[in-house]
Amino acid sequence: MNTSPGITLRGQHRIGDRVLFNADLHIPGAQWTCLLGPSGVGKSTILRLILDLETGGDFNGSIAATDGMPLAGRISYMAQSDLLLPWLSVLDNVCIGARLRGVAPDADRACDLLRRVGLSDHSGQKPASLSGGMRQRAALARTLFEDRPIVFLDEPFSALDAGTRADMQELAAEVLGGRTVLLITHDPAEAARLADQITVMSAQGTQNWPTPETAALREINAAETLACQARLLSYLRGIAA
Amino acid sequence: MKFRDTLLALLIGLGLWQMLVIVTQAPHFILPSPWRVALAAYKSRVVIVENAWITATEVVLGLLIGTILGVATAIQLAISKTAERLMLPILVFTQAVPVFALAPLLTLWFGYGMGSKIVMAVLIIYFPVTSAFHDGLTRIDSGYRDLSISMRAGTWHFMRHIQIPQALPSLGTGLRLAAVYAPIGAVIGEWVGASRGLGYLMLLANGRAKIDLMFASLIVLACLTVILHVAVGMLASRLTWYAQGTSRP
Structure with missing residues (x-):
């Protein structure tokens, strides 16, 4: 595996005349970034843009790896459905x-x-x-x-029961260590456990959210994990309204 | 249970036929009784088997060639957008021409032998096989497509490892239709011009007012079609089980 680069994405994505999002996203290399936000805000579109998949819209901006090399062929992808x-x-x-x-x-x-x-x-x-x-x-x-040095995970554990999901989170954290990981999730608890960086996406754009002081992977019932999860949930409920 | 039901349905059908003969009192050269037809079938068994063998050969060869051509066309259409744009409307347009109307032409071009009947069977099954398989190839799960793009898949490798296996149940549907259509094509070809085959035998029997022999030929043709339909149905089920990764339920 090559050294895992970071990724930057800056620009506007439109579907027809509608602006889906204005994003200024930095995904640090060799770390876990968890991307959260209300449904339909464009989280999966960001993933698809970086993967160069069809999005049904037009992106005006730039997507680049921090090492200046092309991203093509350096990203592996795991979707919600096991495929x-x-x-x-x-x-x-x-x-x-x-x-x-x-x-x-x-x-x-x-x-x-x-x-x-x-x-x-x-x-x-x-x-x-x-x-x-x-x-x-x-x-x-x-x-x-x-x-691949970069791994994109699009809600891969969301359909699993709570126990299996926790097991899968631990397994993924272990086997994907050292890679640049972008995890799209709706679950604040998952982000609080796994993330080195939490990014929240809303209609206004992207913003980073403070992560607990302790290093990932965090205990489910650790005080800082639970506090982060609660603050994040409150915020997400606010912007979803 | 299924065999018993089939046997029962057969007996009911024979019973109704016999009742119709008794009620209408139709002469045997208009509507022969089941017994008379069975007797004619036994007496002419050698002729019937010889001609049935010819028709069966035409049908099976037509089915094989039509399937190979249909599968190859569907793959070509699915791989090349240009081919799809150009050929699909032509294929649909050709369906506006009744294949039966081509039978005299085919006899003229391919002669009175088996060739024209095989071509007739090929023409009649080509579109259903192509259409069903092409539909399966292009209705691919978008998740598989995304995954294969992220894996840098080549077009042919994607076709071979994902598109074709996923489309096998659709091909099975096309083959089920083809198994019923192919005998129609072969028999119509025999009606237009032939010196052998069940279609020829039916015309011959009709011309000589041997309606019992005509019925016997018709029943043998129906049996051939049912056997083919069941065999192709089993193959189609296997294709579906394979694509779903399940064993026979």
């Missing part, structure tokens, strides 16, 4: 990126990643036979298999 291919085994799903690029997959590395996410015993199974949490772990292994 596992149902006809492939878990192991083949982990390797799908290599196959899609037309190169021979490194099956040993894929097996090692499955071991890291606790799915060694399920590598030959089809996704339909896995639980929601196991499927997200397989998707995380697939994201890791890409071995």
